[in-house]
Amino acid sequence: MPPKNGEGKGLTPKVKGKNMCECKLSEGAKAKFAELDAFIDGLGINVKDDRRRGYLIQVLHKAQEIFGYLPREVQKHVADKLALTEAQVSGVVSFYNYFTTEPKGKYIIDICLGTACYVKGSETVLNELERVLGIKADAAPTADGLFSINALRCVGCCGLAPVMRVNGKVYGKVTPAIARTVVEEIKAKEANA
Amino acid sequence: MKKITSKADLMAMYDAAKGRLALRLAGAKTDSKKKDILICGDTGCLVSNSQDIIANLRAEVKAAGLENDVNVIQTGCFGFCAQGPIVKIMPDNVFYVKVTPEDAKEIVQKHIVEHKLVDRLVYVEPTLKAQITDCQQMPFYKKQQRIALRNCGVIAEENIDEYIAAEGFQGLAKALTEMKPADVVQEVLDSGICGRGGAGFPTGMKWKIAAGVQADEKYIVCNADEGDPGAFMDRSIMEGDPCSIIEAMAIGGYAIGAQNGLVYIRAEYPLAVSRLQLAIDQARELGLLGKNIMGTGFNFDINIKLGAGAFVCGEETALIHSMEGLRGEPTTKPPFPANIGGGYWGCSTNVNNVETYASIPIIIRKGAAWYSKIGNWNCERDENGHWVKTISGNAGTKVFALAGQVNNVGLVEVPMGTTLREIIFEIGGGIAGGREFKAVQTGGPSGGCITKENLDTPIDYGALVKIGSMMGSGGMIVLSDKDCMPAMAKFYLGFTKDESCGKCTPCRIGTRRMLEMLEKICDGTATEDTLVELEKLANTIRDTALCGLGQTAPNPILSTMRYFKDEYIAHVRDKKCPAGTCTKLYTLKITDACIGCTKCKRNCPVGAITGEAKQKHVIDVNKCIKCGACIDGCPKKAIVKE
Numbered sequence: 028m029p030p031k032n033g034e035g036k037g038l039t040p041k042v043k044g045k046n047m048c049e050c051k052l053s054e055g056a057k058a059k060f061a062e063l064d065a066f067i068d069g070l071g072i073n074v075k076d077d078r079r080r081g082y083l084i085q086v087l088h089k090a091q092e093i094f095g096y097l098p099r100e101v102q103k104h105v106a107d108k109l110a111l112t113e114a115q116v117s118g119v120v121s122f123y124n125y126f127t128t129e130p131k132g133k134y135i136i137d138i139c140l141g142t143a144c145y146v147k148g149s150e151t152v153l154n155e156l157e158r159v160l161g162i163k164a165d166a167a168p169t170a171d172g173l174f175s176i177n178a179l180r181c182v183g184c185c186g187l188a189p190v191m192r193v194n195g196k197v198y199g200k201v202t203p204a205i206a207r208t209v210v211e212e213i214k215a216k217e218a219n220a
Numbered sequence: 221m222k223k224i225t226s227k228a229d230l231m232a233m234y235d236a237a238k239g240r241l242a243l244r245l246a247g248a249k250t251d252s253k254k255k256d257i258l259i260c261g262d263t264g265c266l267v268s269n270s271q272d273i274i275a276n277l278r279a280e281v282k283a284a285g286l287e288n289d290v291n292v293i294q295t296g297c298f299g300f301c302a303q304g305p306i307v308k309i310m311p312d313n314v315f316y317v318k319v320t321p322e323d324a325k326e327i328v329q330k331h332i333v334e335h336k337l338v339d340r341l342v343y344v345e346p347t348l349k350a351q352i353t354d355c356q357q358m359p360f361y362k363k364q365q366r367i368a369l370r371n372c373g374v375i376a377e378e379n380i381d382e383y384i385a386a387e388g389f390q391g392l393a394k395a396l397t398e399m400k401p402a403d404v405v406q407e408v409l410d411s412g413i414c415g416r417g418g419a420g421f422p423t424g425m426k427w428k429i430a431a432g433v434q435a436d437e438k439y440i441v442c443n444a445d446e447g448d449p450g451a452f453m454d455r456s457i458m459e460g461d462p463c464s465i466i467e468a469m470a471i472g473g474y475a476i477g478a479q480n481g482l483v484y485i486r487a488e489y490p491l492a493v494s495r496l497q498l499a500i501d502q503a504r505e506l507g508l509l510g511k512n513i514m515g516t517g518f519n520f521d522i523n524i525k526l527g528a529g530a531f532v533c534g535e536e537t538a539l540i541h542s543m544e545g546l547r548g549e550p551t552t553k554p555p556f557p558a559n560i561g562g563g564y565w566g567c568s569t570n571v572n573n574v575e576t577y578a579s580i581p582i583i584i585r586k587g588a589a590w591y592s593k594i595g596n597w598n599c600e601r602d603e604n605g606h607w608v609k610t611i612s613g614n615a616g617t618k619v620f621a622l623a624g625q626v627n628n629v630g631l632v633e634v635p636m637g638t639t640l641r642e643i644i645f646e647i648g649g650g651i652a653g654g655r656e657f658k659a660v661q662t663g664g665p666s667g668g669c670i671t672k673e674n675l676d677t678p679i680d681y682g683a684l685v686k687i688g689s690m691m692g693s694g695g696m697i698v699l700s701d702k703d704c705m706p707a708m709a710k711f712y713l714g715f716t717k718d719e720s721c722g723k724c725t726p727c728r729i730g731t732r733r734m735l736e737m738l739e740k741i742c743d744g745t746a747t748e749d750t751l752v753e754l755e756k757l758a759n760t761i762r763d764t765a766l767c768g769l770g771q772t773a774p775n776p777i778l779s780t781m782r783y784f785k786d787e788y789i790a791h792v793r794d795k796k797c798p799a800g801t802c803t804k805l806y807t808l809k810i811t812d813a814c815i816g817c818t819k820c821k822r823n824c825p826v827g828a829i830t831g832e833a834k835q836k837h838v839i840d841v842n843k844c845i846k847c848g849a850c851i852d853g854c855p856k857k858a859i860v861k862e
Contacts, residue, residue, distance in 0.1 A: 078565055083545035084528055088487065122547040122721070123528035125487050141449030142664065142697045143623035145711050151847055155825070158845065180531070180715065182488060183452035184264040185623040186301025186630060197267040203847050207825060 059093050060104060067108050074110040083109060083119055087126060096127045124179075132168030132175035134213055137192040141181030148202075149189035153178060155203035159210055173217060174210070223507035226515045227393040230384070237385035244374055246356075248311035253289045255332060257281075258308040259319075261294035261377065262459045263491050265305040269321055270294075273305055276324030284328055296372035296460015300360055302629035303343060308355065308373070315355040316341040346627040346649045359646050365594065366633045367617045368416070368453075368578040372460035377495060380502040383463035389508055391581035392467045395474055396516040399584075404475035405431050408580065410588035412615030417443055417534070417573030418663065418692040419768075420614070420681035423580075430476040430558040430570040438478035439569040440469050441557075442577055443539055444485035444492070447531035448664035449715065451695035453619040453631055454574035458485070458492035461578065462499035466509065466522060468577035471584055473520045476570050481522035484539050487529060497524060531665075531719035532769050534693075536571040538721070540564050549723045550767040573693070575619055591616055595635030618679060618694060624661075625700035627652050634679065641675040644698055655700035659783065663692030665712045665719075666772030668779025669699070688779045690772075704799035705784040706791055710738035712776040716769065727770030730761040734777060741788065742802045744795040751788055755781060803846040806861040810837050813858035820850035820859065 066089045072079050086109065090101050097120050106116040120126045138153045153176070157163055160174050168175040184190050187199025191206060198209065224230050242248060243256045259265070259274050277292045298306050303317035309331060316327060319341060330336050342351045345359065352358050366372075375382035383389070395404050409424025430438065442465055446454040458465065469481040485493055500522050503509040511519045525543045532538045533548040536557055542548035543564055555562030563569025583591045592615045619633045620643065627649035634643060640660060644650070651657050659669040668689035670677065677683050681691050699708065717731040737754045740746040758774035765771045781788060790796045797805040810820070816834040828844040831837030839850070839859075851859045 078544075080545035081543065081565075084542065085526060088526055088528070118547055119545065122549075123530050124718075125527075125529035140715075142661070142695065142711070143450040143621075143629070145449075146624045146697060146699065146703055146708075148848075154845070155847055159825075179488065179529075180447070181449035181452070182263070183446075183455040184267055184301075185450060185452055185621060186264050186304055187267060188623065188629070199267060202849075202852070203825070204823070204849055 062093050063090055063101075063104070064108070067105075072109065079109055080111060080115070083111065083116065084123075087116075087120060091126060096130050098128060098130075102128075129167060130172075132173050134174050135177060135194055136174060136210075137177045137179050137182070138164065139180070139182050139184075139188070139190040139192075140178050141185065141188075143181070143185035144189040147188040149191075151203050152189055152191060152201050152206050156206050156210065159207055173213070221505050223505075224389075224514060225507060225512075227397050230389055230393050230514065233381075233384050234387065234390070237381045240382060240385045241375070244310045250311045250313075252311070255290045255312070256310045257290060257292045257327075257332075258295045258310060258373065259292070260297055260304060260306055260373065262297045262456060263489075264297070264301050266491070268305045270305040272321035273307065273319055273324060276321045277307075277328065280324050280328035281332070284333055286328075286332060290328075290332060293376050294378070295375060296377045297369075297456040297631060298373040299364075299366075299369065299456075299631035299633075300628065301631065302627070307341075313354050313356060315343055315353065315358070317343045347645075359649065360628050360630070360632075363638065363642055363647055364633050365617050365635050367582060367591075367594070368457060368575050368619055369460075369631065369633050370582065371464060372456055375461070377460050377462065378498055380463055380499060380506065380508075383461070383499075387585060388463055388581070389467050391584035392470050392474075392508070393514055395471050395584050396514055396518055401431060401475050401477060404471060404584065407584060407588045408475070411583045411591040412588075413576065413579055413583060413591065414614050414616075414681065415573060416575035416579075416618060416694070418448075418666075418690065418694075420691060422614075423572060423576055426558070426570060426572065427472065427475050429556070430478075430568055433558060433560060433568040435477075435560060435568050437567045438476060438480070439564045439567055440472045440476065440478040440481045441536075441539070441543075441564065441569055441571040442469055442481070442483040442485075443534060443536065443571050443573050444483055444489075445527050445534045445539060446486060446489075446574070446693065447534045447719075448693045448695045450623050450664060450697050451621045451693045453621055453694055455489050455492050456631055457574050457578045458489070459495050462492075462496045463503065464578045464581055465496065465574060466499055466503050468580035469522055470509065470513065470518075470520045471580055472570060472572065472577070474518055476568075478568075478570070479519050479521070481520060482525050482543060482564070483522060484525045484527060484533070484543055486527045493524060493526070500524070530721070531715070532721045532767070535767055535769065537562075538767070539571065540569060547721070549721045550769075552766065575694070579616060595637045614681065618691065620694045620696040622648050622696050622698070624697040625652050625655060625703065626650070626698040636680055637678045639676050639678050640670060643679070643696070644675070648698065651698065651700050653700075655702060657698070658701050658703060659699045659705070661689075661697040661699065661708065661776070662695065663690035663772075663775070664695045665715045666690065666768065666775055667692045667695075668775045669705070669708070669783060671783045688775075688782060690775075702799050702801065704742075704797050704801040705780040705787045706738060706741050707797075707799075707801050709776045709780045710735065710742055713738055713773070716773040719769065720773075721769075724764075724766035724770060726761045726764040727766065727773065730757060730765070731770070731773050733757060734761070734774065738777070741791045742797070743804045744791065744802070746792045748789070748792050751781070751792060800861040806846075807841045808839050808844055808846060808850065809860055809862050810839055811858050811860055812836065813856045815856055815858075817855060819853045819855065823849040823853045825849060 102116045106113045164176040164178040189201050191198045191201045281290045305319050307316040307319045330338050375386050405427045413423045414420040509521050530548045533542045535550045538548040538550040557563040557569040617633050617635050623629050632647050659671050661669045674687045713735040717735045720727045720731050722728045758777045762774045814836040821829040828840045
């Protein structure tokens with residue numbers, strides 16, 4: 028499974044992932060699975076229908092919304108509910124950039140690397156964020172679990188390039204200094220909380 | 221809500237609703253007390269607090285006791301995103317730019333109550349350096365012809381009544397009551413419209429092939445997986461005029477004999493998804509989707525399918541696989557989606573792009589004869605190298621997302637045959653920051669760059685291919701002398717490498733190898749042999765990859781090497797980056813112009829700058845991360861790249 032930086036996103040449900048899931052999913056997990064089940068049941072999927080697979084991406088979107096990411100347990104659960112194999116589900120999860128098998132930080136910083144943002148210097152903003160936070164884009168969050176960086180391609184606000192989003196809030200015409208300030212403000216807020 | 225069960229019902233609703241738009245149409249009398257205040261509510265402007273502006277304007281209007289005469293309306297995109305958020309006052313045609321929520325009071329008090337202009341918010345034309353109040357006189361709009369974007373920035377986007385007031389669904393009514401399916405296909409064929417997603421295949425031909433397939437179950441699909449980074453016209457149309465997509469898909473369904481419509485839309489566009497869903501719900505409530513539409517016995521409904529972030533899903537076979545819950549990998553054609561066995565669940569399927577659909581209702585309403593006269597040019601060079609325009613049968617307008625180093629970033633819609641120079645220097649207002657034009661990239665990661673010599677090329681599918689680029693979905697990135705061409709090629713390859721689905725070897729491995737070579741070039745570790753290898757590999761991949769993504773992935777390299785070979789040579793032979801963007805190929809130095817103001821020292825995030833006040837400062841190149849913060853802040857421009 029080659030795509031996505033060739034870093035074997037598709038191979039992620041390995042031992043490390045599994046261990047992490049077990050501890051992460053124990054608390055409150057039941058309620059989350061119940062919420063997911065209610066959503067899937069509401070779709071009225073007939074497990075004997077060959078076309079049930081057409082619901083898979085929709086279900087995975089919901090699952091990621093509920094759990095924040097798609098660990099192996101969740102993938103397996105979705106596979107069971109839709110009467111698909113785990114391989115079919117994992118194949119889809121690993122293919123699409125939107126799905127992640129790793130947990131994300133509390134603050135998800137999206138940095139747009141679309142062309143319009145790139146030519147306006149979004150790469151320097153990304154470099155600065157990576158330097159300040161000590162993590163790489165599209166990789167594990169900071170050790171304190173506060174931040175992750177997502178590099179994404181075009182949110183369609185090219186008039187505001189370069190664009191950065193923090194948990195959905197958009198910052199336009201960002202410079203490395205602005206990005207640094209935003210991170211420092213969040214850190215200060217969290218330290219006082 | 222009363223259902224529309226006949227064309228007469230629709231026309232009655234139109235008659236009742238059309239007054240809503242009276243103030244917003246061209247030529248409306250300006251002496252009336254009544255005003256419509258329009259504010260863009262699309263993603264870009266929402267970010268800049270347009271919601272607060274709307275709330276404040278409404279409160280001010282109420283406070284002034286004008287709520288019976290003045291409406292505050294959230295509309296779609298005006299296209300002029302660089303100046304957003306924009307407040308437009310109709311029927312006065314006055315355009316206020318870069319408005320903040322705090323400006324609401326002044327706008328209402330001064331403009332509406334006292335009938336005076338709010339000078340400080342009036343747009344200043346960058347080339348003329350003059351204020352322009354009347355938006356019809358702005359160079360940005362003068363050469364545009366808004367057809368696909370006709371309702372964006374005019375109607376309230378979340379209200380189907382306004383779409384009906386703008387003659388919406390009359391194209392569908394005409395098709396269902398006055399035309400046979402074959403007539404509709406012929407009309408679209410005669411109009412000369414071609415696929416606006418970039419491939420340029422005649423839409424009518426596509427419909428004709430799908431209509432010719434005998435099957436009970438067919439699908440009509442809208443490709444809203446706008447993946448070209450830097451293109452956002454499809455998002456704007458879906459956010460600003462979602463009903464036009466619904467009407468067009470219903471017309472298409474009638475023409476090809478499909479009862480099911482699907483919109484495949486990127487998950488990165490949450491606002492577009494919710495606006496489209498709202499429009500679908502409203503259309504269902506009015507009976508404009510569902511069973512027996514307008515009492516004609518035609519049944520049609522639309523559902524939304526979400527993408528999950530994969531550029532390759534813009535390719536129609538990959539898109540269909542993704543809708544079926546599979547990995548979005550393309551397959552070889554034939555079978556084409558229109559063929560039995562080639563489409564959604566094996567059914568005959570017709571896929572068109574958002575912008576194409578947006579033009580369909582008006583084509584049916586006004587007729588092919590009207591549309592085919594717009595921009596209907598075939599552009600060929602004569603023996604002297606001059607462009608000659610002949611009637612081509614490929615007509616209409618194209619929307620471009622103008623971005624990069626240009627003054628007027630935004631969405632522009634121009635007739636085919638408009639030249640690049642007109643788009644960039646007249647509509648676009650020229651290069652930002654007084655820089656020099658270097659190239660314009662069209663066609664996104666699949667396209668190429670176009671240089672100064674070819675600026676007079678008319679926009680036309682064939683003409684752009686001849687000069688080494690392509691139309692694409694309409695991303696138009698303007699580059700200036702501070703943009704490094706090998707770095708641009710590296711950027712695009714980084715994108716295609718990430719987005720390669722991995723199915724075929726040339727693309728999966730080839731894009732990665734090409735990217736590695738470009739990284740070496742930009743890091744100054746490549747040799748002239750690298751350039752030879754790179755060009756050879758690029759040509760091989762172009763000839764052997766499975767689908768459009770891989771076949772076109774080398775284009776940014778081949779076209780930049782063709783026009784900017786000297787820049788590549790500077791990188792590999794002299795280890796210099798002429799544009800000064802490749803960080804490994806320069807160091808920062810403070811010149812004698814330094815006055816010792818200490819600003820750079822304070823701005824530096826890594827403490828690489830030392831020096832006393834009023835003394836020349838020094839940069840420690842070992843600590844410097846080349847972020848450029850010192851250059852941006854220096855009042856004497858004393859920091860240079862060497």
